[in-house]
Amino acid sequence: MSHKWLNKDTLCGLVALTLFILTIPLSNWVVVNVGLICEPNGPCLIPVWPGVMAPSAVMIAGAALVLRNAVQAFLGAPFSLLAIAVGTALSALFASPSLVIASAAAFCFSELADFAVYTPMRRRFPAFSVVMAGLAGSVIDSAIFLSLAFGSIEFIGGQVLGKFWMSLLAGIVIRYMRLRLVAHAKF
Template sequence: MSFSLDSRRRVEGFAFLLAFALCVPVANWMVQNVGTVCHPGGPCLIPVAPGLMSPSAVLMAGLALVLRDLVQRRLGVSWSVVAIAVGGVLSWWVAPPALVVASVAAFLFSELADLAVYTPLQRRRLVLAVVASSIVGLVIDTLIFLWLAFGSLEYTWGQIVGKSWMVLLAIPVIRLLRRRELAMGMQPA
């Protein structure tokens, strides 16, 4: 039984890892191609609240914050760092170098901050760990990305709100995973 739980944990972990790694290049592609408004030489924007716009990459960045926590929970810390690196390498095929550098730097620093908050909380309070670490990560990600990619913090509040929506949408899934873990006796990595 221990083998099957461990195998299941690893399979889920690698699925989360793949999804997380793909968030980086998908975000880089989206910010240039998907939006209700696309500025020449600037980001494509989407509405995230009434009167509040954000670069469209916000959706993938918010999702990535949650997925990083799940990668760590299933596979461990080192796999989270590997996923950031893989996502950065994949981004070189879909985005200009300046955008790749901005997004990889933002992902790296935000995910490391996320990791520092998530790690001590996750064994006892999974939902709190995901929400708290994501909030810290999304603020850092927003400030670094916007400044490096566009030289402006104009869309800060839109980015924070958009990423927060993604974190809030993930909470029911995190609760479900935690309940299933408890029912199965599955332990985090």
């Protein structure tokens, strides 16, 4: 039996979708359980730059923004929007009661911002679109999550910086892969 729908792009998209969905409960657990410093009634913290701390789930949240872009690139915008809806619902289901609204709201609005920036740019500037969309999403995610979950945006600089590292890394990898494809096409 041939499965024409199951090709390399679909498989990559399904892997990205699965990882994207798994980032949600993982982020909610990590932010209150893992870090170099865990503050009472506050987030656990990790360094993202010398002297700059951020809530520990920052890298996972940054990866979520990148993975959502991958879902869209491989499976299309409708799957990406569906993934945002599922992710928002999972945020509400898997977050601790004190984080439910913060997690769901931050996730929903940051992923929609990422989608809005990434979509018009992705075909012409694939690597740049991932970095810029990640930056837009990270600012919105950080502001909403920190203010609702912890009543302070004290760590917003570290949050945005930590998520930016993930977007930048993804942009570099995408650029490298595209250059390799062009180089192989010339031979």
